[in-house]
Amino acid sequence: MAEIALTGEERAMQAGEMGWPLSWAINHQLQVARMFDAPDLVAVGQAHMMADPEAVGEAGAQFMEDLVRHGARVRIPTITDPRGVDLACYHPLGQTEEMAGLERRIIAACTGMGILMTNTCVNYQTIMPPVMGEHVAYGDTGVVIYSNSVCGARSNFEGGPSALAASLTGRTPRYGLHLDGNRRATRRFVVAEQPRELTDWGVLGAVVGERAGSYWQVPAIEGLEVVPNSDQLKHLGAAMASYGSTPLFHLVGITPEARQLSDVGGDRLEPETVSAGMMNALRSRFGATGEKVDVVVFAAPQLSIVEMQQVAALCRGRTVAVPLIVCTSPQVYPDAARHGFVNTIEASGGMVLQGTCFYNQFAREIGEANGWKRLLSNSAKIVNILGGYGYEPALASMERCVASAVAGEIR
Amino acid sequence: MITLACHAGIGPRTEGYALVARDNFSARYDLDRNRGIFSRPGHVLAGRSYRDMILVMNTVKGGVATAWMLYAMKQGGVCPRAFLFNTANAIMAQGAALADLALCDRFAGGDITELVRDGDYLVVDPARGLVQVTNRS
Structure with a gap:
């Protein structure tokens, strides 16, 4: 040594x-x-x-x-x-x-x-x-x-x-x-289904992370037809790291170390397709349409000001039938309050927490205390974590999550 | 006795019975740390106790919480004795270092989840990068 x-x-x-x-x-x-x-x-x-x-x-x-x-x-x-x-x-x-x-x-x-x-x-x-x-x-x-x-x-x-x-x-x-040397691509994935909403980016991250499967693998991803924004990249990365313990990915032509595939050595790797079937298989593990929901959570990662605006817009004028919990950072919270987003979410019956994230809030204990089993979220990361904490997690878009919170069942 | 060579690891020389699974590990995602069992329904070891066992698994998944959690598990006395992986990650190494738990990975002979059987008695020597299976030859 x-x-x-x-x-x-x-x-x-x-x-x-x-x-x-x-x-x-x-x-x-x-x-x-x-x-x-x-x-x-x-x-x-x-x-x-x-x-x-x-x-x-x-x-x-x-x-x-x-x-x-x-x-x-x-x-x-x-x-x-x-x-x-x-x-x-x-x-x-x-x-x-x-x-x-x-x-x-x-x-x-x-x-x-x-x-x-x-x-x-x-x-x-x-x-x-x-x-x-x-x-x-x-x-x-x-x-x-x-x-x-x-x-x-x-x-x-x-x-x-x-x-x-x-x-x-x-x-x-x-x-x-x-x-x-450890930042070079070791796996090369080609996207066949274009992600649209935040949850799709999380699902893509989950599928790639699960296939990469190790801390020491570096996925290079090709085939994206749009340049993702910061929130989309946030969900992509958080899910990839959660399902695969992956610490680095490259989006060819998008992220800074892979302006082209050969920059990270990806041109020497066999391409592997991330098919719509793989994406749907991941979604189906967390599908529960029509079932009663106990709690709806937006967290993991904490919401940006843009996501706070989106959740508030969906909550405006509606009343939730089950707890709806939104976790954001202490930096975003005052801005969200200043813009009226916190009031709007709370007026619908939702709860906005600052400086926490649901899954590290003694998730098992608060689930037992409140009788929460069926948890719905738009975060591919959080639904991956909470199965071991006694929850039955389900995954849906932000829009469907709010609609489900209002209906009391997964829409 | 079978001797398996691996990369030098972390922690003290340790012995005990193997709990083997071709699955991955996270203290946050997979365990009920109060009861000392694997709690994640889809995990190969769901419902099995890990207390005082030498966990033999493929790799480590998920988040950073495992580092603090291993220390709390060790101090609380409901903890595996050692961990063997095909490949560990940074978090497992950091957690093992803080908790003073034995950890080894990168075995020369192949897949550690196939080289070791459930219930084998193991002697783990991280400093020398050796694991002995004492009940088989």
């Missing part, structure tokens, strides 16, 4: 000369570096950390509190993924004081280290998008795949602990998507 090249400062961190938090952080990173044969560490410009209380748990909260007690401070701008509890609105969801208390402790620990509580998984739309070639340490698979693919930034999936380690050291192991 080759030795990992370390600078003098990195050796001091490793030896504990700069305190326990930095010693923990760099030794954590070096374990990962050895597993993936990283030659060294690379400086990163930003970190984005996932730390919702359901995932972090009591043990993780204590760990972060220990770091704070030992003087941990972030060295680079560090922001957060959605929270698990909207502290302004958790009783209506059936969340408990214990959940809120754990959330408060994690927030206190994060802010104690200098982390910005942005609480968003759409930071590439709302905070500070990474730029081409920028090395970053991002958590949230949807954030990573969008940043790599659409922005041309360089990040591996950094789980909460590793994003935290990167925020403390200002570095991350140079492996995976930080290396040119």
